[in-house]
Amino acid sequence: MQEAVEKTISPSGISLRVNAWSISVVAIALLLSVPVLLVLSYLFEPAGEVWRHLADTVLQDYVTNSLLLMVGVAIGVLMLGVSTAWLTSMCQFPGRALFEWALLLPMAIPAYIIAYTYTGLFDFAGPVQTLLRDWTGWSYGDYWFPEIRSLEGAALMLSLVLYPYVYLLTRAAFLSQSICVLDVSRTLGNGPWRTFFSVALPLARPAIVAGLSLALMETLADYGTVQYFGVSTFTTGIFRTWFGLNNAAAAAQLSALLLLVVFALIIIEKGSRRHARYHHTTQRHQALTRFQLNWKQSSMAFLICMGALFFGFLLPAGQLLWWALTTAEESLDGRFLSLITHSLLLAGGASLLALLLALFLSYGKRLHGSWPVQLSVRVAGMGYAIPGTVIAVGVMIPFAAFDNALDGWVRERFGWSTGLLFSGTLVALLLAYLVRFLAVSLQTVEAGLGKIRPTMDEVARSMGTGSGKIVSRVHISMLKGSLMTALLLVFVDVLKELPATLILRPFNYNTLAVRAYELASDERLADASYAALTIVLVGILPVVLLSRSITRSRHAETA
Amino acid sequence: MQKQLEVKHASVSYGKQEVVCGVSFDLEQGDIGCLLGPSGCGKTSLLRAIAGFEPLTGGEILLHGRSVSRPGATLAPEKRRVGMVFQDFALYPHLTVERNVAFGLRGQRGKQRHGRVEELLDLVGLAGLQKKYPHQLSGGQQQRVALIRAMAPRPDILLLDEPFSGLDVELREQLAREVREILKRESVTAILVTHDQLEAFALADAIGVLGEGRLRQWDAGYDLYHTPQDRFVADFIGQGAMIPGRVLAGGHVETALGSFKGLFVNAVSQGQAVELLLRPDDVIHDDASKFQLEVVDKVFQGAEYLYTLLLDDGSEILCLVQSHHDHAIGEKIGVRLHIDHPVAYPLET
Structure with missing residues (x-):
């Protein structure tokens, strides 16, 4: 009886296909979670000689520096992000509409690139100190100047490019607060400042915490900045243990420790978002009446926003441009062209693969949302918070083991060597990118798919449209925007990614990010500018996309 | 105070x-x-x-x-x-x-x-x-x-x-x-x-x-x-209809449904064309009435029917009737007016 009913509901054959689909979804999730699970498994590995040595000597440095860096970045991004969010969303002053989207621009600059430009600008030989000496007649040792290549410097660099996370989420929270809750506070006798601290800020707290956690995850994942500034953190420690001490197990154990901190951040972030639901205040949004600032307040507001924009984007981008136009010796020759080709191939390939997987997974979830499928899709999207260094370690270990085992077996059997099949190839690198960035396209595709409500499918079906036709006539046209966004976001993320590429790339296979890193490490900052500038320019694309959606939501608001 | x-x-x-x-x-x-x-x-x-x-x-x-x-x-x-x-x-x-x-x-x-x-x-x-x-x-x-x-x-x-x-x-x-x-x-x-x-x-x-x-x-x-x-x-508050009338001597208004001592919101002169506001509760169902009007629309509201009735001059009025008086569209029913406040407005020209 039951079988008969089921048959009438689903056309024959569908149920079998859906099962194969579910199994594939689970398999993909398992494959993608291997690196992370492998790294975590080292938590239970007995501590080796090298590990004990690490624990006795440098581990404490790694922990202290990473924590201090997080504290510094937290202070920086909160101050920059919350103040700019409040000013642009709730106050009216000249330039506000421009800042609203321009404040996102620092996102386009990877932290390691802003670090190169600030070093070029502010170190001993840089224009700022040179100018200072010319003016005052001081020479080396006569004066104190803040050392940019330090822990504080690294915190500043990361804050300048990571504050947009806090800005974006906090701004959205301020805008979604019903203006009425602020008005009520005014009628109950509280002035504007008191209203800000006793109502607006507490209400936005979940959003602020979520933005802060994202910024801190990026801080923990950073390798390029801290390496260049010579600050020993977890990520540089993993590198040193792996390549300096040549000890994969100890590197994996360090990675596992780092992972635990990241997981704690993920839990905080998810918790805040859940909490934010209760902080939702209204169904109806009154048109915002922004506080009209007088000229004194306006100039303060302008200075704060301009400061964030100038030091986070205009100054570093301008320095890169200056280098590229004047002092760079590296010319735009065939070698640079091959950098671009490599980067495009990698970023394009990874974003396309990520998109296909994301589509496969989210349709699997939509069509067959049993718990193993749901859980698998979740697991597959977990990698985003995980530092590239950790993922690289997790990918490298099993591939190397497999290659060695296969090579040994073939050599014994047939007397010739297979060499390295996977490790040190593009396959390993692409897998690492997928583990880290699949979440980005998955989120975008799922959000797009979520807008196609089940009733839309049902309406189409009731009008006699088959499943295939529904996908081609309804889904594809409704999803087009999301698919393009997903491609673009992963493309840019891959282009900027440094540590995983550095570890996993085939020998001598250079990308823009790697080349910029190598040149900067050789103190050829000006020469790094072409590669760096290219990354920044491409990085502006998703920022444009984001700012367009901001402007659009503003129109919806006033309509 | x-x-x-x-x-x-x-x-x-x-x-x-x-x-x-x-x-x-x-x-x-x-x-x-x-x-x-x-x-x-x-x-x-x-x-x-x-x-x-x-x-x-x-x-x-x-x-x-x-x-x-x-x-x-x-x-x-x-x-x-x-x-x-x-x-x-x-x-x-x-x-x-x-x-x-x-x-x-x-x-x-x-x-x-x-x-x-x-x-x-x-x-x-x-x-x-x-x-x-x-x-x-x-x-x-x-x-x-x-x-x-x-x-x-x-x-x-x-x-x-x-x-x-x-x-x-x-x-x-x-x-x-x-x-x-x-x-x-x-x-x-x-x-x-x-x-x-x-x-x-x-x-x-x-x-x-x-x-x-x-x-x-x-x-x-x-x-x-x-x-x-x-x-x-008049339009915003409550339901109602306007019927045409003419001002007679002594402030009375003559309409197709009888004449009333009018209340005027503006100054009017004798013989001027006005409109009289009729609320549904001003119109009373009475089979014995000499005014027999055709039902052109009806809305069931539970205890009452709201009938729309057609006058000879083409204007329509509303009438609230207990719902056991169930008349079909096209039928004629008798009504008489009972107005405490016959408010009249000068016709806009």
Whole structure:
């Protein structure tokens, strides 16, 4: 009886296909979670000689520096992000509409690139100190100047490019607060400042915490900045243990420790978002009446926003441009062209693969949302918070083991060597990118798919449209925007990614990010500018996309 | 006696567009007034001007004898001693019920503050919910918390901005009556803004109908319904129809359904063409009547049918009849008029 009913509901054959689909979804999730699970498994590995040595000597440095860096970045991004969010969303002053989207621009600059430009600008030989000496007649040792290549410097660099996370989420929270809750506070006798601290800020707290956690995850994942500034953190420690001490197990154990901190951040972030639901205040949004600032307040507001924009984007981008136009010796020759080709191939390939997987997974979830499928899709999207260094370690270990085992077996059997099949190839690198960035396209595709409500499918079906036709006539046209966004976001993320590429790339296979890193490490900052500038320019694309959606939501608001 | 609220020729503009034009009215201590009108009529802007959120571009607003708004001089909302209840209640989701209500009681001693909160919670029957958070309350409970939060500091005037529109229809009327009782018991002066006339009738002592930024009439609900001062108010309040008539000697109006001693909102001369307002309850079903009219439409409303009847001259009137008088469309039924307030308007030419 039951079988008969089921048959009438689903056309024959569908149920079998859906099962194969579910199994594939689970398999993909398992494959993608291997690196992370492998790294975590080292938590239970007995501590080796090298590990004990690490624990006795440098581990404490790694922990202290990473924590201090997080504290510094937290202070920086909160101050920059919350103040700019409040000013642009709730106050009216000249330039506000421009800042609203321009404040996102620092996102386009990877932290390691802003670090190169600030070093070029502010170190001993840089224009700022040179100018200072010319003016005052001081020479080396006569004066104190803040050392940019330090822990504080690294915190500043990361804050300048990571504050947009806090800005974006906090701004959205301020805008979604019903203006009425602020008005009520005014009628109950509280002035504007008191209203800000006793109502607006507490209400936005979940959003602020979520933005802060994202910024801190990026801080923990950073390798390029801290390496260049010579600050020993977890990520540089993993590198040193792996390549300096040549000890994969100890590197994996360090990675596992780092992972635990990241997981704690993920839990905080998810918790805040859940909490934010209760902080939702209204169904109806009154048109915002922004506080009209007088000229004194306006100039303060302008200075704060301009400061964030100038030091986070205009100054570093301008320095890169200056280098590229004047002092760079590296010319735009065939070698640079091959950098671009490599980067495009990698970023394009990874974003396309990520998109296909994301589509496969989210349709699997939509069509067959049993718990193993749901859980698998979740697991597959977990990698985003995980530092590239950790993922690289997790990918490298099993591939190397497999290659060695296969090579040994073939050599014994047939007397010739297979060499390295996977490790040190593009396959390993692409897998690492997928583990880290699949979440980005998955989120975008799922959000797009979520807008196609089940009733839309049902309406189409009731009008006699088959499943295939529904996908081609309804889904594809409704999803087009999301698919393009997903491609673009992963493309840019891959282009900027440094540590995983550095570890996993085939020998001598250079990308823009790697080349910029190598040149900067050789103190050829000006020469790094072409590669760096290219990354920044491409990085502006998703920022444009984001700012367009901001402007659009503003129109919806006033309509 | 001093007026609690005086609004004198108040105007509010957004840019070049004037949304409130020269509105004047006042309220005595303990009165409940209402600003009623269709959406976009300027009623919310006027309320926000009284609260101090919108500056005036003309006229003046006085609270308790003190000038609080003039063009170029707007006292900040927090210094006005007004309480406001919003459509979405605007409860603070991060605070408990107790702390929401106590929000405006800063500066009072702990015991006194606590006492006031308890007193108000008792007043609206929410004792025991002190520690709950807003999302744990029902819509009606949230509404009451928003009300007593605004009342807690004993404001000079309470402003209610569409306070019932977020609630279920069944809940609205019951709450409106409850709120009136609470306000009267505490002798609170209040202004309600709404587009729902039944809400206005249930709550307010005096109602001002606003249309296109102008105050059309300031009156009790009964008078708005039966003697509307212009066509706008006649159309907006209640149902009804206009039938043509002509002014006779002695102020009578002659129509196809008989002649009546007219009430005129404008000066009229003998022989002038006018229109007479007929409410559905002015038209009485009477089979013996000499006026037999054709049914052209009917709407079942439970206890009554609302019939649309056709006059010989082509105009239509509405007639409310107990629903056991079930007549088919096309049938003729007898009616006679019973008008206490035959309001006539000069025909616009």
